[in-house]
Amino acid sequence: MKGKGLFFLLVVILFSCFGGAVVKLNFDKAFYIPGSKMILSIDGIDDCVKYELKITRGTKIIHSEVGTTTGTIEINAPFEIGGYGIDLALSGDNISRGFSVLNSWLDSPRYGFLTDFFPERYDIEKTMDYLTQFHINGLQYYDWMYDYGKLVYEEGDEYKDAWQRVRKISNTTLKELINEGHKRNIASMAYVALYACNREFGEKHPEWLLYKKEAESWVPLDFYKKILITNTLEDSDWTKFLIDECKKTIEFGFDGIHLDQYGYPKDLTSYMMKDGKYIPYRTSQGFLEFINLLKRETDRPVFFNYVNNWPNKIQSEAKADTVYIEPWESCNTYEDLYKMITDAKKRSGDKPVILAAYLEGIKKHSIFLADSIIAISGGRRLEIGEIMRILSGPYFPGADAVDMKFLDSLKNYYDFQVRYEDFLNGEFNELSDVNFEENYSTNPQKGKIWVSLKNSKQGMMINFVNLVSARSSLWRSKQRMPEDFSNLFITFPKTFFPDNARFFFISPDGHVAPQEIKAETIGNKIKLPLLYLKYWSAILVIPEK
Structure with a gap:
């Protein structure tokens, strides 16, 4: 140092x-x-x-x-x-x-969101200061664009959102938000639906579209009967058009592109038009080719939404900078969260994993538990955005209002994750052969304290998540306030730890600074005190040098 x-x-x-x-x-x-x-x-x-x-x-x-x-x-x-x-x-x-x-925000992206881009927005500096205190270093600008396909509005300053044509948007406001973010090392990502085309525009270019067969007719695929779905293979004219539009978005001032999809059509369930013929279309290949071409053409940050973790098989080849997942029915339990994140990191070569895992603001205990499990598993959760709003569903402007007391407690979790990031980035140590007491479990399940151990260059981190009072192992469920525990003990084989290691207790629930604790050696085992547990606590194991 x-x-x-x-x-x-x-x-x-x-x-x-x-x-x-x-x-x-x-x-x-x-x-x-x-x-x-x-x-x-x-x-x-x-x-x-x-x-x-x-x-x-x-x-x-x-x-x-x-x-x-x-x-x-x-x-x-x-x-x-x-x-x-x-x-x-x-x-x-x-x-x-x-x-x-960090050298770059992409080294450790902590992602947030914005939804309000109306003319003469008065709280731009205040909003960026608020996000800064949560260490949010990248923002998704949700539904900022003029239209699906035609992204940047070039006819003046003010327009209305592409989906509802109700929410007012100003180019001036967008640029002020981007500039104020840059002053605080916050990057701005432009939301873009990579295969959604304005219906009127798409009907003028039938070779751009994907089709399904109804009776004896070929009908364009759509989304809510408002937008048409397109072919995104590298040789598609739609792809060439949208890549050029994304470049205009970068020229406008955005730092990168956040690509979205809608979770369908699955591979070989739709058709593309080529030389007047309808050919079965592999959607995942279209996504992969578009992502990689966009990254190559812009050399800017690119995120892609794996809706319901699909198509996760392209994560090993996609050149996106993160693995951004919107989990639905494929991820229901706390253990599913853990497996989804660890699998994505392994498949992608250890890229950062961000989950848009929606929880209503009223489910405060569920939020703390899900955030803990996601962080320990090696991921991040998209939840912080507009002031005093928590992301609660797929339509971001509907984010739930929450109180400052809750946000102050949540801020401790962001501080904790930043402070001990080097430990959380470590590798999991296998614990299945360890015989813990009955109230501990080596996988996250209701009625138990989930215990896991991670190894890093800085030392070990033993994490504990309190699911003892959980009503359900389903992370979306409304959980009750957990019972606080104090003066618990846990026993490990002595061989797990270096000789003369020192042990420190930490927790985002009021114990962010490390407090040294004394271990007791009993034969070939080491007994450690867990001083306090509400949602998440941990013990650091530091080798004596």
Whole structure:
């Protein structure tokens, strides 16, 4: 580790010495380039105050300082990419957060969404500051385009959304959002349906379309009788047309393209037209060729939506930068979530996996449990977007409103995942041969505490998820508040851990900073205390060097 490294964070806490004022420390970037300048702004203080600061990588302190501030601190980010912790003592209160150092947002994408692009939007800076505090470094601009196929509106500034022709959209607003995002290291991805064509436009180009046979007639495939479905093979004229439209989108200012589909038609269930003949069409091949051509032609970030994890067989060949999955009936249980993510990472060569796993905002306990299992499995969940909204369904403008208390708790989960990202990116250790106590399970199921172990260069991370009170193993179910546990114990074979290893307790549920715990050796076993468990807690195992 070379040079000094510092941080950024957001925290909300009451300080009695300030008469109950809310004190906030805010990030100025969603992530930091190695060695870049970081500006910490502190809101809610009136006078010069003393602080003590520690920066950690895992459990190792790499920087500490004391000082005074009236509201702003400028420092430099660490030079080594990865996840970092910050622990701040200010007027007797201790605050723990996490931050991220990356060369590019694609090294560790944390994806959010936007839906409101109306003229004279007044809260653009506030929205980007809000997203920054969750470390959101990439945004899907949902239904921003002028039309299906014809993406950028070139006749003026204002138009209405392509699907309903109701929601007002302004090119000026789009560009302001993109620019404000760039100031905070947030990339903007343009939503594009890769095989959806305006009906009137498509009927002028019948060779672009896909068909089904009804009685003795060939009928174009459609979506809700509004848009026609097209052939996206590399030699299709539709593909050439839409690639050019995507290039215009990049010229407009977007950083990349988020490709969507609708989950059908499956392979060899539709037909394309070629030389006046109708030929069986392999949809998955069309998707693969379009994705790879778009990546080659633009050399920009490309995401593709594997609706219901289909067609997952192309994940090994597709040049998209992530594996973005919208799970439906193929993924119902907590164990399904785990398997979907681990399979996608293996199949794609360990690309980042993002799930658009929809949960209503009222299901707060379900959200914390699903987020925990997704993170431990090696994935991310798309949920944060417009201020105080949680993504709850496939039509993004319908995202649910939630309260700030819930969001503050959820923010701890984002800090926790950033801070311990190096551990979460590790490989799973096989535990099926370990004889745990009855209340533990090595796969996520209701009525049990799911225990898993991951190995990384930083050390080991033993994760615990509390499904004891779960009504169901179905992740979409409304779960009850879990029973809090304290002073639990778990026993492992001694051979699992390095000699003289040190053990630290952590949790996004109020214990983000590591607390060293004492292990007890009993013969050839090691007994570890699990100090507290609400939704998700963990124990770090650090080799003594």
